[in-house]
Amino acid sequence: MKKFGVLLFAFLGLVSCSDDDDANVDPPFEGQTEEYDLGAVGESGVSGTATFDENEDGSVTITLDLEGTTEGAMHPAHIHYNSAAEGGDIAISLEPVDGDTGISETTVSMLDDEETSISFEDLIDFDGYINVHASADDLETLVAQTDIGGNVLTGESQSYDLAEVDVEGVSGTATFYERENGETLVELALDGTTEGNTHPAHIHMGAVADAPGDIAITLTSVDGASGMSLTNVASTDGTEDEEGTSVSYEDLIGFDGYINVHASADDLDTLAAQGDIGANATEE
Template structure:
């Protein structure tokens, strides 16, 4: 073997080793950046099932999304998605998440795109207008086992609760709770006790106070479901489409009426002052 050939061979081996080392270093660099965000997934159909969704930023600009539920039954497989809008409004699927294994309550995916192919980053997800649904099964998507607002729709610790007193129907009363979102909007939760199963009860904020009633309707809630006694509505604008956020709820000159039915608006099942009238 000539001296020149030996030198060429040694150079070739050295270059190959350096390239392999660079590839290994690159592989080691792809992983979590240390930034993460946890969102709460609350119970829906089964009060024993709840959990969290953790968004993890990676160094290659991808995001790992881990779902971790407690109380899922063994053997179940629970599809999960990020949807557009708030949970109170509902919306189409934006991103399919990993299917939660009922045995472990866990799922994980890593992605940098939504279902439609548009690129999504960690920072964009933290400001995303969306929510997460975890479903009972692929054959029963209508039954939700866990749900939670994410991104700009995340709920904060700021809230106000207004009492709703009995009016025309004995035994029905409750509360109207408004919880502030990160983006300044609010989630309105009407919670009544004593409502009959199967009923649907329209509800509104009216102008003025209970003492000066009747006043015109300025905001319409989603109807209260008589079976659960619950209604959830996103609060971002009045019926005339003017802005109406959490801070406006605190100062509104208004009162809340919950009616017996769409055909019997004159019969009130609950009523209470709101905003500046408290």
């Protein structure tokens, strides 16, 4: 019995040590992941995802996984500053997408300036967007694009009708989309515009019935070929002496204003389309 008791004590001691050892072992690292949809630009037919994976050393692995890429081609890719609607300089150069596989994988811990570190948390709040280009010799042509970080849309939106005014057949909608950072993507979509024309557009103060009102926010001119305009709105227009006032999505959908779309830069007196927005819009 003595011998059995000694063996039992030793066994229990081993179990106890094993339990203590297990308690001191750190759990395996489980990094965070964020995924963004990359949409096709124009008629490229290229789309897919951009996945950000947090690594244990603090770096981030960015994987682009695209369909519709060109076999034998290499598609340069970059993270840019600002939203896609605004455009901006390159912040981070990514590995080109291999046209054969549609894959690009880049591990980053710094911006291209080689001075500014970038973490997973920084990237998912980043004021940026991703461009994927046709080729190194044709960077002007984009095949896929997406906003990232704070510029991602929340899913909240509000649309307003833009009615025909002085230019026959031109009408459409203005849609305000909320971003994660509280800013707004303003999309004008018009029917009846013609290729070769550009139509200046503005948000004015007051209602259509009280027009003319002062310009509050200058929007990107509507392209006549596509009938489209995209503008990122974060503030009202400033002046030479004063910066504009910060304006959020919530501010805009309650704004006392209206939108004018003009015939051309040379003919601002002729209105192509117009509509009340915010507090002045008619509830349907």
